[in-house]
Amino acid sequence: MCPKVLLYALRQRNGFPRHLALFLILCLCFLSGCTTTATRLLESRSDGEDFERRCRPVEHVPGGTLFPSVSQLPQLSPSDAAKLSAATGFSSLTVEAAHAFDVLPLLIQMPALERALAEHREGAKEALQGVRLQILERILLASFQANGTNAEIICEAARAEHLADSLQRQNEGRARLLTIVAVVTGGVAGLVGGGLAVAEHAVAAGWAAIVGGSLATTFAAAALFQDQQYTFRHPRNLLREIWEGPPNPALFPDVIWRFLNRPLEEDPSTTLRTVIIARWRHDDRLGAPGSALEKRRIALLFGEGGDYTEGDLRTRAQMLNLLESQVSLTSQYLEQFLRELLSQPIR
Numbered sequence: 001m002c003p004k005v006l007l008y009a010l011r012q013r014n015g016f017p018r019h020l021a022l023f024l025i026l027c028l029c030f031l032s033g034c035t036t037t038a039t040r041l042l043e044s045r046s047d048g049e050d051f052e053r054r055c056r057p058v059e060h061v062p063g064g065t066l067f068p069s070v071s072q073l074p075q076l077s078p079s080d081a082a083k084l085s086a087a088t089g090f091s092s093l094t095v096e097a098a099h100a101f102d103v104l105p106l107l108i109q110m111p112a113l114e115r116a117l118a119e120h121r122e123g124a125k126e127a128l129q130g131v132r133l134q135i136l137e138r139i140l141l142a143s144f145q146a147n148g149t150n151a152e153i154i155c156e157a158a159r160a161e162h163l164a165d166s167l168q169r170q171n172e173g174r175a176r177l178l179t180i181v182a183v184v185t186g187g188v189a190g191l192v193g194g195g196l197a198v199a200e201h202a203v204a205a206g207w208a209a210i211v212g213g214s215l216a217t218t219f220a221a222a223a224l225f226q227d228q229q230y231t232f233r234h235p236r237n238l239l240r241e242i243w244e245g246p247p248n249p250a251l252f253p254d255v256i257w258r259f260l261n262r263p264l265e266e267d268p269s270t271t272l273r274t275v276i277i278a279r280w281r282h283d284d285r286l287g288a289p290g291s292a293l294e295k296r297r298i299a300l301l302f303g304e305g306g307d308y309t310e311g312d313l314r315t316r317a318q319m320l321n322l323l324e325s326q327v328s329l330t331s332q333y334l335e336q337f338l339r340e341l342l343s344q345p346i347r
Contacts, residue, residue, distance in 0.1 A: 055155030
């Protein structure tokens with residue numbers, strides 16, 4: 001209510017004392033000043049931190065890749081892997097790993113080269129060393145690709161966590177500020193109402209109590225039910241590729257994508273990628289199936305970004321952390337391959 005209008009209304013009612021009217025106006029002006037200060041402070045906090053750093057990997061040097069695309073390298077069946085395992089002496093997991101980064105033809109050559117070396121044929125040792133070196137180079141590159149993918153995932157998760165912490169601080173600061181304003185409003189309303197009651201202006205005292213109580217309740221409710229938002233962009237979205245499962249990935253290296261989409265030993269009908277999505281749903285990261293929350297989060301988390309709340313940012317970080325843990329499993333296959341290769345020294 002405008003102070004001039006309030007003053008006029010109070011002076012026209014029952015000979016309302018001027019000094020009490022002025023006191024009431026000053027109290028309302030004080031509360032208005034607190035509210036304005038709170039609003040400005042919140043606006044400065046929301047606009048203060050702009051963290052839009054991208055976690056893009058280093059740009060690749062133009063040229064061909066050592067690994068074939070996913071579409072050029074069909075999945076190796078478990079029966080074929082078992083046959084090749086028996087023929088080469090390597091485990092089925094190692095055979096699948098060799099197939100994933102296209103060194104299976106080299107692995108198949110090794111038994112013949114080892115027999116040639118045992119028979120002391122000329123050039124057999126150099127040929128075997130050359131094959132092993134090529135395999136080691138591919139293992140090294142695949143390992144770096146897995147580490148590079150994980151570095152990007154960890155960076156994106158940290159980026160979401162950083163912004164979530166920033167929003168949490170803003171929400172807590174806003175809640176404290178609104179709580180203080182609510183307490184001050186209630187106190188001032190009590191003082192004004194008491195002064196008017198003492199001066200035997202019952203109607204004015206009642207209005208002061210109603211206005212003060214309404215303002216205090218409004219500020220207290222705003223302190224409880226509020227959630228700041230931040231416009232968060234991620235055009236390079238690794239979560240989207242996991243969700244959509246394209247035949248040829250644009251963001252994941254082909255080697256990592258093959259591992260994420262290979263049938264699992266315990267259940268050939270599932271893959272690491274489908275397990276990740278199932279875990280997201282099991283942990284209620286997307287909300288109840290078919291709910292408005294699920295539709296909003298699917299569009300938000302698997303798109304190019306939008307207005308995130310603190311809870312949305314925490315959810316995104318947790319989903320990325322799960323993805324990072326699954327990508328790290330590729331290192332186990334690479335380590336197993338390397339161990340089996342090193343266990344067969346050249347004599």
